[in-house]
Amino acid sequence: MTSLALDSPASVAEEASLAALLRCCVREISGPRGQVEYTRPYVLLRVAGTLLRVRAHGGLALRFDGRAEWLENGSWQPLSAERLVRLVESELGEDNDEFASQVAESRDVMTTLLAARRDAPPPADPWLASEQALVFGHPFHPSPKARGGDGWLRYAPEAHASFPLRLLGVRRDVLAGAGDTSSLDALGQAPPGYALLPAHPWQLELLAADLAAPLADGRLIDLGEGSRRAVPTSSVRTVYEPLIDRCLKFSLDVRITNCLRKNSWYELAGAVELSRRLEPVFRDLSAAFPGTRWLPEPGYRSAALGTRLLEGLGVIVRVAPWSVCRPGVTPLLSGALAAAGHPVADPVGWWRAYVERVAPPVLEAYLGHGVVLEPHLQNVLIGVDAAGLPVEAVFRDLEGTKLVAGRHEVSGLPGRVAEALTYDPAAGWDRVVYCLMVNHLPEIAASLTETAPGSGDGDGPGDGDRDGNGLGRELWAVAREVLAGYAGSRGWPRPVADLLSGRPLPAKANLSVRWARSADRSAGYVPVANPLPPF
Template sequence: MTGLALDSPAAAVAEEASLASLLRCCVREVAGPRGQVWHAEPYTLLRVAATLLRIRTHGGLALRIEGTPEWLDRGCWQPLSVDMLVRLVETELGGSNEEFAAQVDASRSAMARLLAVRRGTSPPADPWLASEQGLVFGHPFHPSPKARGGADWLRYAPEAHASFPLRLLGVRDDVLAEAGDTGPLDELGTAPRGYTPLPAHPWQLDLLAAELAAPLADGRLIDLGHGSPSPRMAVPTSSVRTVYEPRIDRCLKFSLDVRITNCVRKNSWYELAGAVELTRRLEPVFRDLSASFPGTRWLPEPGYRSADLGTRLLEGLSVIVRASPWSVCRPGVTPLLSGALAVPGDPPDEPVRWWRAYVERVAPPVLDAYLTHGVVLEPHLQNVLVGVDTAGLPVEAVFRDMEGTKLVAGRHDLSGLPERVAEALTYDPADGWNRVVYCLMVNHLAEVAASLAGAESTRELWAVAGEVLAGYAGSRGWPRPLADLLAGAPLPAKANLSVRWARSADRSAGYVPVANPLAVLS
């Protein structure tokens, strides 16, 4: 592990967290589907590459791990390490993937560096931004949740409590590319006559330096520095490439040509057009959802701006304008990232009451968006903010990120859109339902329930969730997909280990069935 001593406290915590993530993946995607997982209280046993492992678990579907994982060596249990587990996974899966071990190691090293840096920094005073910057360990079911490309990632890392000034370019008006409402961007600084200001992520400008040389030399682009002087800097949110710009009270989603977990994080040209199109189409949908489920909010993405200098720079310099959560939450309500609420911490005074309010805010609008409106929201832990009142009780749910939001094929007229834009905006009904159920039940509610229950059983919490979902199902005439869900049909869980092993695009990720925690209640 580079940069830190192997026996440092940060390195030890990173090792523990990395091992837990990879073990969860093994249970869900490797040993589980092969029938090689057993429960022998107080342990869960699994076999990987003919080697027997044992772990202590709690949290139900979230599979929280406590204590030291072990492997059986000639009749004696020995501590398990990340490096050994990687070798077992490589043997079990066969074939060749020379990137896999390096990705796991890079993620572990990143965690250690982040933990070390955080000891000497302070989180933002804004509670929402502090929650955005608190996800040190990343996706709990990913083999390399903090793998991050690029040499300068730490200076721009939200987990390191980073903040920085954006750069401002001037785009000559004859090569300006934009759509929708981009007016707030003009408040970041002025450009000479014949040019339009374009904010840029400083990391991305470094990554694109070679491609930018020609347009900067011939005047199609000009470098305006940091725009209007301001002591308030941009703050990166949990996705790394989306920042909050306090000067205009907007979130700005940039492209970053680096791999973060599964994907190179860029705004594809068709996603730029799609964000504006979806915002237009979703305005009436969210008006209806807000009327049916008070407290439902969303963050529109009304416009994008870039430079029409070929696809590479059109995508690479693009910025999508997004509303900020403070602008949509009512006074007295504080938005918090759901992912931060899934991190173990101090539970509320009345956890069951808190949980009921949480599920009531989050689940029904997601289900109704799909069943009533044919809209697939992507309510995973980084795409949902929960607004809490002064007593800390959930009273609002804020949904964001149009990239993951889709329309159910056959329920919307997309005939006027370019074919590639329309294709990127749609899911077929089955894929859409799988995405909704995975994000809502497996990725989101299971993790929050596990943190709320601590080491205790989550059964009571799932009983409450079942009551909330049944109440919604009854109000809609018990639609078949929801009836099956409440009857205990297996849930789809995204196969992050498999897609990393295959080195496939994230959109190619499949699902594996996992036990439905509502099954024992039906």
């Protein structure tokens, strides 16, 4: 919408905040009420009886050009995020006293990040640079950069932060963990009778009161800072530790967008259990779809000092992407490609390769193995070759990966672990389709149409395209070919046939779940148009 180089951080953040909330209104408030109309080049909608408009393109991605406006006494006036918040509150009932402050906080965080980035160079590593590129966050979230806690800026990936981890020694009689965590031992030297436990420095600040007693009596000891600077990745709490070439997922217990970001005790155990079960699944997927990769989480380590510290100090070890990509392949975060664009000489060929890498293994994981991957833009890395062509897809973050209930034996697991690891079949399919077909592929397609040679104003969101040459239509025709090819190889399973027939897609209702102050797992869906059927 606006050039980051020319406008002030505050004005860019205001525009981005307004755009995110406006998208939520189109999808979750006005759309379901029949109060949205696409009149090229505008999308018009009513919120709390007020008519709004903005130039739009990008199909499901719903990208905006120029300023949004509201109609007052027959005259179009500039729309601010604050005014739109008031309209949302009026529409939804004004019974959430946190909502306005969360939207404002998210906008302020964006402003701070944009200012910080001007003086901080990105990492030289292209993968890490892509991890730190998500300045504006989820495009369909009312407060995409809301961030709890104090002192967050020095740990923010979007500000190109890096910092040494703190090293603790855990007395072995209170050491907790499972799986293979041997890589952690290379981070430093623990004294006899102790095991090494890395900690995020922000995490230690937040746990200071709880840590006082075990640090005083020797159950824990502070071994100082690590020897290398860790680099935070897009999730904020997961960092890359270059000394051991591993990603480490920490507990922060602060709210970032929808969720409190911590490693619950059942998630610690579940990550190791899932890694064990997924190894043969991904072996089969990689054989069927060359280029399919994943990042196992082979172990976790913590301290058995009560639930608060077991969770708060728990660290999950994750394999890093460079080690799973073949030589000559560069992993890049899909979210960064969607947000910043990825100009290519042959967008249709590039898109075909992209869809072929991402979509079939996700569908086969569900249909063939009863595994729900969560392929949203922040959970997928695309490996590109020297020419920039997608040749690998790397799936990560087992927190969102689930087993389809009834297709896996989980009775031997603790009840809370089993519950956290499973989805019923319908909920699992909705999650797969939302992540793949609503959150992911439309955003990549929109970025390709925006950065393609000769792109310009043209078709609106109802047509799924921006440029007058129909590139968006061509991209979705290619996606249909890829998915139909997969369906044919599998005997046309009913879920994929329904997907290709044009059945509406489930879009996660982020505004609704934030308004209700509910857990992310309880988020519902709203139906949105399916771009796959022939035009």
